[in-house]
Amino acid sequence: MVNVAVIGTGYVGLVTGACLAEAGHRVVCADRDEVKIGRLRTGVVPIYEPGLEELVRANAEAGRLRFASDAAEAVASSDVVLFAVGTPPLANGDVDTGPLFEAVAEAAAHTRTPKLFAIKSTVPVGTARKAERLVARALPRPVKVDVVSNPEFLREGSAIRDTFEADRIVIGCADPEAGERLAGLYEPFGRPVQMTDRESAELIKYAANAFLAVKISFINEVANVCEKVGADIRSVARGIGADRRIGPHFLNAGIGYGGSCFPKDTKAQLRIAENVEYDFQILRAAVHVNAMQRIRFANAVERTLGGSLAGKRVAVLGLAFKPHTDDVRDAPAIDIIRLLHDKGADVRAYDPVATANARRHLPDVELFDEPYGAIAGADAIVVTTEWPQVAALDLDRVKRLMTAPVVLDGRRAFEPEAMRARGFRYVGVGIPAEPASGT
Numbered sequence: 114m115v116n117v118a119v120i121g122t123g124y125v126g127l128v129t130g131a132c133l134a135e136a137g138h139r140v141v142c143a144d145r146d147e148v149k150i151g152r153l154r155t156g157v158v159p160i161y162e163p164g165l166e167e168l169v170r171a172n173a174e175a176g177r178l179r180f181a182s183d184a185a186e187a188v189a190s191s192d193v194v195l196f197a198v199g200t201p202p203l204a205n206g207d208v209d210t211g212p213l214f215e216a217v218a219e220a221a222a223h224t225r226t227p228k229l230f231a232i233k234s235t236v237p238v239g240t241a242r243k244a245e246r247l248v249a250r251a252l253p254r255p256v257k258v259d260v261v262s263n264p265e266f267l268r269e270g271s272a273i274r275d276t277f278e279a280d281r282i283v284i285g286c287a288d289p290e291a292g293e294r295l296a297g298l299y300e301p302f303g304r305p306v307q308m309t310d311r312e313s314a315e316l317i318k319y320a321a322n323a324f325l326a327v328k329i330s331f332i333n334e335v336a337n338v339c340e341k342v343g344a345d346i347r348s349v350a351r352g353i354g355a356d357r358r359i360g361p362h363f364l365n366a367g368i369g370y371g372g373s374c375f376p377k378d379t380k381a382q383l384r385i386a387e388n389v390e391y392d393f394q395i396l397r398a399a400v401h402v403n404a405m406q407r408i409r410f411a412n413a414v415e416r417t418l419g420g421s422l423a424g425k426r427v428a429v430l431g432l433a434f435k436p437h438t439d440d441v442r443d444a445p446a447i448d449i450i451r452l453l454h455d456k457g458a459d460v461r462a463y464d465p466v467a468t469a470n471a472r473r474h475l476p477d478v479e480l481f482d483e484p485y486g487a488i489a490g491a492d493a494i495v496v497t498t499e500w501p502q503v504a505a506l507d508l509d510r511v512k513r514l515m516t517a518p519v520v521l522d523g524r525r526a527f528e529p530e531a532m533r534a535r536g537f538r539y540v541g542v543g544i545p546a547e548p549a550s551g552t
């Protein structure tokens with residue numbers, strides 16, 4: 114059992130804290146947001162993540178997980194301090210490491226016994242080294258504090274499983290003994306650990322997200338070609354994904370990536386490369402393709418509805434950037450709705466959990482927590498998040514509610530053949546307009 118403090122109780126901090134508590138450690142999650150901490154103390158989990166509320170409550174009741182707004186007390190009672198504060202972009206495109214350095218300096222100022230500081234936030238190369246120098250200056254008296262890099266790879270919506278079943282745990286350290294101590298914390302998870310230097314660990318995180326973003330933009334470009342040559346992206350993705358060197362994952366073509374991570378981290382990595390006078394061309398192209406994919410899809414809606422959206426009612430299904438989360442940060446749906454709205458469409462949108470978060474981004478759009486209200490009177494359905502609730506719609510009822518049975522599916526929520534067999538005009542990304550033979 115290790116006493117752990119987690120500084121920054123956002124998505125990563127809360128999930129990591131709860132999973133470490135479940136593994137038997139004694140964890141205190143701290144955040145400067147007192148309202149959030151107050152809610153967590155009463156068992157209210159501020160994010161929608163399947164299984165998280167139960168995990169938090171069970172571990173809080175067992176006395177292994179508690180919450181603090183006072184970082185000083187959290188740090189004083191811990192041997193390992195994990196930093197999981199946000200690292201948003203600054204207006205000039207650089208990563209804002211200010212809040213992280215503030216948290217590190219504050220923790221150091223309250224350190225009186227030897228500790229291990231581990232940076233989980235996604236940070237530019239060199240941040241752990243800088244943090245180490247900051248710690249040396251902020252310590253009230255000289256004690257040994259190791260600063261290691263420990264990037265996080267969890268996904269929203271499957272964050273708990275991703276933590277317990279991580280493909281790898283990356284630990285970047287200057288002193289191997291410090292790395293081993295951090296590896297000990299994760300030992301109950303039984304996952305492979307990669308030890309490396311701090312700079313490489315920091316770059317692994319950005320390179321992993323960049324590679325995945327490139328993979329998505331690549332398959333989206335192949336899908337765009339499919340539409341022009343009459344091929345089917347489903348067959349193409351299956352065919353290339355069967356090659357073990359390519360792999361079948363992250364080859365779902367559609368309206369591109371969104372969320373709080375890929376858009377932010379790809380742009381951050383472009384900026385990091387620019388700062389060392391390197392033009393990261395593939396990544397720049399991937400970011401551009403991703404932006405264009407939203408515009409292409411909105412244009413496809415317009416084309417499908419006869420070239421003008423003026424006076425047309427469109428039901429957009431899905432606001433979250435992916436299913437099983439209420440996160441709408443940089444969600445493709447938000448941009449697509451704005452584009453449709455600007456083209457004159459009367460947009461109504463549905464999401465099972467994200468309407469509250471989406472409201473401030475879409476003040477002029479009527480939002481529904483149930484799908485049929487959004488669909489009633491629609492000239493077309495536009496699918497922007499592949500929620501199971503969308504796939505499970507009563508299609509006869511949907512058809513009765515619409516003025517014409519038209520579906521534009523940006524996320525492959527439906528099977529094209531099944532939809533066409535039920536009398537829908539189905540338009541998908543990378544799917545031939547007419548069913549191709551042999552698929």
Ligand SMILES: NC(=O)C1=CN([C@@H]2O[C@H](COP(=O)(O)OP(=O)(O)OC[C@H]3O[C@@H](n4cnc5c(N)ncnc54)[C@H](O)[C@@H]3O)[C@@H](O)[C@H]2O)C=CC1
Pocket residue numbers: 120121122123124125126143144145146149184197198199200212213215216233234235236265266267268269373374
């Ligand atoms: N959300 C995700 O799925 C993943 C995020 N990451 C990275 O992890 C880091 C955290 O991300 P999220 O958890 O999504 O962020 P978040 O925005 O959900 O939470 C960050 C938290 O840090 C707190 N905070 C900020 N400055 C603080 C300070 N000085 N002292 C104490 N608390 C402070 C904020 O109040 C907030 O609650 C980022 O660098 C992100 O790129 C990495 C992997 C996955």
Ligand SMILES: O=C(O)[C@H]1O[C@H](OP(=O)(O)OP(=O)(O)OC[C@H]2O[C@@H](n3ccc(=O)[nH]c3=O)[C@H](O)[C@@H]2O)[C@H](O)[C@@H](O)[C@@H]1O
Pocket residue numbers: 235265266267268269270322325329362363364365366367368369370371372373374375378434435
């Ligand atoms: O650094 C981060 O913060 C995290 O970013 C992503 O996780 P996340 O953003 O939660 O979600 P993903 O499941 O990766 O999906 C991101 C976006 O890509 C889209 N996507 C994903 C896969 C695919 O084949 N096609 C596709 O368009 C999704 O719809 C979604 O909009 C990474 O997958 C995590 O490993 C990483 O830890």
